[in-house]
Amino acid sequence: MSKTLLVLRHAEAGHSFSDDDFSRTLTEHGQAQARKMGRWLRQSPCIPEVTLVSSAMRTRQTSIWIAHELGDQAPTAQLDDRMYLGSATQLCSVINETPETANTLLVIAHMPGVQELSMRLTSAESDEEAALDMAAQWPPGGLARFKVRKPWAKLDGRDAALTEFVTAEPGR
Template sequence: MKKLLILRHAEAGHSFTGDDHSRTLTQHGQDQARQIGRYLLEFGPWPEMALVSDAMRTRQTCIWISHELGEKAVTPYLDERLYLAASRAMCSVINETPETVQTLLVIAHMPGVQNLSMELASPESDETAVLNMASQWPTAGLAVFDVAKPWAELDGRDAGLSQFITERNLLT
């Protein structure tokens, strides 16, 4: 069973130049990303591949997660197609993942991460996790899916959501 981890970037500040693409993480956002990295290090699964939007806030989220993962961190693949991508576009990028990858981390933006996750969630998904994911997706929210089919065939209602992790979950 493969794992798909879909993460909304950590908290970002406002752009002083008006360029959304270059927004950076706040101190709180850096802390959120490190917290997700520590969670993955302790409980897994460890990503074997990371697809990351090329926006500054997603890249920085990945950097702080990688810092916590240490030698278990992977080199991210920056993909401009994930920047503010719609759910179908995000799914198309995921479909290109090599079958040798067993755990894939995708770091992107709202509303694409939430829309895609809702579309992927199969009837076998954890009901509480789906309801939490549907109601609100905070910064650094992480959906963990079990995927039984090839990446290229993933298209909707075919991945079991096992967990929806937020900062609030990690603090309790």
Template sequence: MSKTLLVLRHAEAGHSFSGDDFARTLTESGQAQACQVGRWLLGSSCVPEMTVVSSAMRTRQTSIWISHVLGDQAPTAELDDRIYLGSEAQLCSVLNETPETVSTLLLIAHMPGVQELSMRLTSAESQESAALEMATQWPPAGLARFELSKPWAELDGRDAVLTDFVTAGSAR
């Protein structure tokens, strides 16, 4: 059974004047970016069945704005403390715990983890221009879409086909 993995960097967040990175919130632009991602998911018939989110405020808010657009189709987000500042190996472990009944998973996380994980997963059969763009830059609300044919528990490296890399500006 083919599965879809969506790896999303949170939308644009403001600076923390208190120095508390974990509590940073989305800017107005970030809220609009998250809504654009939600519209792209709907337009691409790529609505997640499960969403796993870093427990940081900006990722939770990104999930909320996407869910607002998805409406009744939006799954309840699951918060996971391991995602905040998680390494590619930690993020991959989170993916490996996904129930096999889930065919489309959305992971909302942070740089550099989203990029490092995605580079680790990208197979040789991936869409070349998307892989190059993803490797070069990953702006806020950047989204990588992967297709995979193996069980979530076996996902490890070079075993997911990158089909798209979209940014908020191109996700309208």
């Protein structure tokens, strides 16, 4: 049985007035993006069973708005400090710790880690158009959906089929 990995870049955040990147919050547009992605998830066949979230404010807020749209179906977000500006390797390590009972995993993190991780995981069986879109630009609220046919603990590189890349922006 295949699993689903959802890799989401947090929604649009404002600038920090105190040079504290960790505490940046979502803009009004970012809140709308997060709600839109939550509605997309609710209408998709891939409601997350586990949500892993960077502990930064903007990723936590993105998770809250998504959970609001998912309602009773939303899992409790698991915050992880290692995901804050985490590299592809760090993000993959966090994913590797996911219980095998979870069939759908949502990861909410930051650029460039989300893009680097997704490029690293993309296998030859991936949707070519989705891979090109994902590689070209990953806007806030962008989400990559992967089909994974191996245990979370063994996910490493070129071993997940990218099936879709969607964004919260119109026309994408």
